[in-house]
Amino acid sequence: MPATPWSTSMTLDVPIVNAPMGGVAGGALAAAVSRAGGLGMIGMGSAATVSALDEQLTHVRGLERPFGIGLIGWGVRSRPALLETALAAGPALLSVSFGDDWPWVARAHDAGCVTATQVADLHSAQRAVDAGVQVLVARGAEGGGHGRPTVGTLTLLTEILDRVTVPVLAAGGIASGRALSAVLATGAAGAWIGTAFAACKESLLPDAARAVMIAAGDTDTVTTRAFDVALGYPWPATLPERVLRNTFTDRWDGREDELDSAAIDVLHTAIDEQDYRVAPINAGQGVGEVRTVEPAAAVIERLCGHGG
Template identity: 70%
Template structure:
């Protein structure tokens, strides 16, 4: 795809809009527009002007069950001419043929080796090995490095590493292991180009690396139809402390309080998705600055490691 940086921004619903995608692509990576649980064709259409006329490749990421419920969403995504399409968290691969017929390459997020093989057999051009450290929704089955190493030995397509990578050391580590690049989410959430609110950005920058947890409390309370096998990694807060593992106790009052908190941006109660790399966020930096720092640092480390091995 002619990238100068081995970085793809994860298509995070609610954070990775068209502005972030364009900024990442202009900086040499592959910018992805993310459509999450509440995605519609209208929501995607509102983000596409940011990449219209972009002279760099970009991608679009969808959630499988959302795309099934909104068939026009996939239609619009393909008609936008992305270089890469990701449709995550489903077992039906018929969309791969549609993407290839439209001349669009396909990426599939996977959580174990069996999934990686199924994705490659279904025609995925790129496999994303998403470790349990990653923020947002996913199957928390294996840590990133063990998953990456096993997948690299199991499939013949390029593999991107995802989950907990938010520093030059993390990027260098997965490249040294053999990844074609890194699929980064949390590292971009504090960028001014992201859709992240100012209040959520503050929480992300203040959080240490051990501040996250996986939970289904928010999905249950907000009545999102995410399956139980796909919890989300978020910053721990008062709502998580009260209801994680006690989702049956979430009643109408709790749902109303959560809805009010989401509306008000009160993140003592409302969710903030974050991976375990969140502790490495130090200040709000542009997407270009994030990419430059990660790539320059990783290059130095890889050279040093190569010299040490001689």
């Protein structure tokens, strides 16, 4: 099994972390990833609440394996109790992304927790290091969900590794053993993997969404603000999300200003009915490598089987 100095220091068996995808990476997925030797992360997205976090944390109580929690910058800022609840659960890693103020870093270090944050270019990488963040997640433009779609994973990862000394996790488009081998060969501390775990049976996704992911190919994703604008989510314009292209993105991506209440009603109905011809599914470009619904442990085994 592959290992890195960082994965060993975190007492992991494999240098694999599941991305803390809001609404997808709940406690069941985190527990499954951690039990399989990786670092399972519980994700709280833009809809984070203390009670939602508490509910997911029940899955990792008594786990006796390290796990982590991922929060969003403005969630931590507007709901300080979220950070306290997260730290009280004893995560090995706390990731807070999409913010630009850093008081959470010292607070997490005081609690004995390793800190991480996502970065999308060299400038933000350096800023995070300067703020004392201990682990960078180099999230390339291929990645699913929200993020700044600027630099591709390979370029981003290698240029950051050339310039910082902290451990760097590679994120964006890593969904195969070959890709894991590639990022480990660069000197990355590990891989931060979303899409391949989102399709796992332990994720919070509905089965219908998993089926759509399995059928999707490499060119079936698009970065868009259409869903965020339609649903009134507070993601800034600089942070679109990569989703599976569907009739809603075909119609509204780039025309968000024209969204009308009829379109928004249709979207809400589609979400309620799990109709993914219209409703959103976050996915990175690695979705083409996701060809079957597996347990998280099988994904880890598959990724580690390339001889990396």
